[in-house]
Amino acid sequence: MRCALLVLFLFAGRVLAYDGVTLHVLGIGQDTGYPQAGCFQPHCLPGWTGERPRRPAVSLAVIDHAARRRYLFEATPDFPAQFYQLEQLAPSSSFALSGIFLTHAHMGHYTGLMYLGHEAIGASAVPVYVMPRMKNYLETNGPWSQLVRFENVDLKTLAHEEAVELGALQVTPVLVPHRDEYSETVGFFIAGPSKRALFIPDINKWDIWDRELADVLQSVDFAFLDATFYADGELPGRDMSKIPHPFVTETMDLLADLPAEERQKVWFIHMNHTNPVLWDDTPESEAVRAAGFNLAREGLRFGL
8 A cells, every 4th residue: 555645734723634746826926026116106005015915926836745856837036935935835855846847038937047046046957947949048148058057957848749757747838829039938737646737827818829728728627827917908008919918807708608617727827016816805806706717826735
């Protein structure tokens, strides 16, 4: 009889036993989180004064408890605090940092790699999984090329729809349309022994993807989807067509006719500092929940 490794956590006064493969939300914000640098408008001031909690940039952790491996999805500007969160979930005395998966080369998704450098952690050959253009970008542009030269990171090349097998965990990148100035943009299918998640923090619009989102939802148990903006007009004085993302309202409308069990797979994530669904006490957040969808929050855990 196999004896599973159990990891204990305290939550709301209860002891929970976790084993297998777990996915944890470390951040839900758009690239620079909340409050955003240089934003001193009324919606940001509560973040600076401490009246509202800060929201770090989007990041997930995946932990294989039996194999004692831990993985990060995205290396954000909030890497130090998020790495500490990971340490609480899976301490480095027992769990290796076995890989970091990057979606693309926009600042909130990869610049945390700098903390692996010799000025900070001085890491040794941390596997960093990237698409080919992203790999070339990191190898040929400083300061990232220094991480490669000093062997702080070990770049691993991904390919569209080719799965990476990591024991009980399987990670498959899928190309999505986005502003690809420096690299491709991918989402990830993240599969454990029993459940499968989809992670797409950035995409231009669902209707220009070569897949139907409703069909993709049928193949997963959890879907962490781009929620940068709630609705058009969120950025006064700016043409939001120049910053293409699927509005939360658009995604909800697109999936409105699906059965409740399909809609409940959706967890909105990657929220701009202007997005009212950053907070649970807004009419917009209530509308999302009333429509049968979910809002990602730091600290949530999902069994895979």
